[in-house]
Amino acid sequence: MRSLVLFIVQYGGIGLFFLLEAICLYLVVNYNQQQREIWINSSNILSGNVLNLRSDFSQYYNLSEFADSLAADNARLKAKLNNAQFVQTILQDSVKDIEKQQQYTYIAARVVNSSIHLHNNTFTIDRGSRHGIRPHMGVLDANPNGGIVGIVTNVSENYSVIMALLHREIRVPAEIKRNHYHGFLTWQPSNPQTIDLIDVPKHADIRRRDTIQTSTHSALFPEGIPVAVVDSFWQEPGSNFYTINAALVNDLANVKYVYVVNNLMKGEIVNLEEAATSE
Amino acid sequence: MNSSIVIRNGFRFISLVLVQVLIFKGFDADSNGFTYLSIFIYPIFILLLPIRTPTVLVVLLGFILGCVVDIFYDSPGVHAGASVFTAFIRSTVLNFLEPRGGFEVNASPTKGNYGINFFFPYAATLMFIHLLVYFSLEIFTPVFFDEIFLRTIFSFFVSMFFVILYQYLFNPKV
Numbered sequence: 001m002r003s004l005v006l007f008i009v010q011y012g013g014i015g016l017f018f019l020l021e022a023i024c025l026y027l028v029v030n031y032n033q034q035q036r037e038i039w040i041n042s043s044n045i046l047s048g049n050v051l052n053l054r055s056d057f058s059q060y061y062n063l064s065e066f067a068d069s070l071a072a073d074n075a076r077l078k079a080k081l082n083n084a085q086f087v088q089t090i091l092q093d094s095v096k097d098i099e100k101q102q103q104y105t106y107i108a109a110r111v112v113n114s115s116i117h118l119h120n121n122t123f124t125i126d127r128g129s130r131h132g133i134r135p136h137m138g139v140l141d142a143n144p145n146g147g148i149v150g151i152v153t154n155v156s157e158n159y160s161v162i163m164a165l166l167h168r169e170i171r172v173p174a175e176i177k178r179n180h181y182h183g184f185l186t187w188q189p190s191n192p193q194t195i196d197l198i199d200v201p202k203h204a205d206i207r208r209r210d211t212i213q214t215s216t217h218s219a220l221f222p223e224g225i226p227v228a229v230v231d232s233f234w235q236e237p238g239s240n241f242y243t244i245n246a247a248l249v250n251d252l253a254n255v256k257y258v259y260v261v262n263n264l265m266k267g268e269i270v271n272l273e274e275a276a277t278s279e
Numbered sequence: 280m281n282s283s284i285v286i287r288n289g290f291r292f293i294s295l296v297l298v299q300v301l302i303f304k305g306f307d308a309d310s311n312g313f314t315y316l317s318i319f320i321y322p323i324f325i326l327l328l329p330i331r332t333p334t335v336l337v338v339l340l341g342f343i344l345g346c347v348v349d350i351f352y353d354s355p356g357v358h359a360g361a362s363v364f365t366a367f368i369r370s371t372v373l374n375f376l377e378p379r380g381g382f383e384v385n386a387s388p389t390k391g392n393y394g395i396n397f398f399f400p401y402a403a404t405l406m407f408i409h410l411l412v413y414f415s416l417e418i419f420t421p422v423f424f425d426e427i428f429l430r431t432i433f434s435f436f437v438s439m440f441f442v443i444l445y446q447y448l449f450n451p452k453v
Binding site: 008009010012013014016017020021023024025026027028029030031032034035038039042 | 333334335337338339341342345349354355356357359360363364366367370416417419420
């Protein structure tokens with residue numbers, strides 16, 4: 001007991017000091033109008049900053065989720081564009097009855113793996129059969145300039161593999177935007193930033209800087225998506241067709257988000273064409 | 280501890296508080312509601328406690344003194360906080376200013392015991408700290424640091440005048 005008293009006498013000063021100062025501060029803050037207001041305001045500023053910091057952090061943390069939801073929103077909006085609609089316009093006694101039917105819907109996906117320097121390049125995306133992706137669907141770049149990425153070849157439950165435009169077996173119908181001459185996009189393993197448009201009739205009027213876009217001949221893509229810009233063109237010896245070398249509008253090296261195109265009428269087209277050829 | 284020391288300090292406590300709240304409280308110089316000069320003499324009680332008083336006791340007495348003054352000033356905690364701080368820092372200041380021969384047991388750090396060359400820096404240091412803490416607690420925001428500092432300086436000179444005057448008037452030994 002005596003040693004306790006001695007201990008308190010010797011070392012209690014600092015403890016008592018802090019205790020009493022805390023009590024004083026409490027009294028000051030609670031029973032003085034001015035100090036109380038300052039205290040409340042300051043602590044609000046402090047807690048506000050801390051909460052801001054926390055929300056900034058969680059926003060950053062949720063950024064990828066946020067980007068995903070934006071991409072999904074974009075896919076929904078793209079499906080509302082005119083080129084995603086099948087126009088069923090019927091002329092009846094000069095009354096124009098415009099009726100549109102949904103033809104294309106889009107599934108947003110994120111690229112999880114890609115190659116561009118091989119001979120046969122592929123992309124892997126994080127959407128699969130569970131999300132409605134089937135083989136032979138077209139894939140668009142989410143880039144605002146447009147551009148296409150390739151065609152879905154293999155689908156698993158959660159992932160899909162895309163045959164990229166930069167693939168030796170790619171063959172996508174496309175047209176010159178200005179005059180709608182048709183050809184096929186192919187790629188020779190040379191430059192990942194250019195692509196060839198072959199089988200363009202030799203009487204076609206082609207100029208440098210012409211835009212190549214997707215055409216209605218393809219059931220994979222909605223029409224009018226810009227793909228490339230004509231750089232040079234020539235006739236292979238003995239050929240009746242032009243070969244056009246064009247620069248891609250998108251850079252396949254930095255594709256992050258893509259839209260997989262679901263053509264709701266593709267089955268109908270394919271069935272009809274099959275029936276016609278088997279006749 | 281000698282009972283006469285307790286009685287003398289108790290008497291000093293009461294008289295200082297009475298003079299403070301009955302006389303000097305009315306002397307606060309105002310202009311447009313802004314007090315820039317206050318006279319504080321009650322810290323003399325803390326200054327003149329016997330040198331060997333344990334810090335625990337000094338801090339406790341400082342708290343009681345500040346609370347009593349706060350009751351009259353209607354500012355709970357402000358004077359008490361400053362007094363507790365002054366009381367706690369007192370032993371440090373005393374150690375710094377300890378004369379070559381050391382302090383006598385039971386003596387008080389007064390002009391009468393150790394001379395004005397000891398008492399003036401001792402009182403000045405503690406009074407300045409006391410006023411600085413007091414105005415910091417009263418204004419309560421570092422935004423008005425210049426106001427805290429100016430009020431501390433003005434009040435310091437006038438209060439110090441009375442603290443020294445007290446020594447010359449009563450020349451206390453304990």
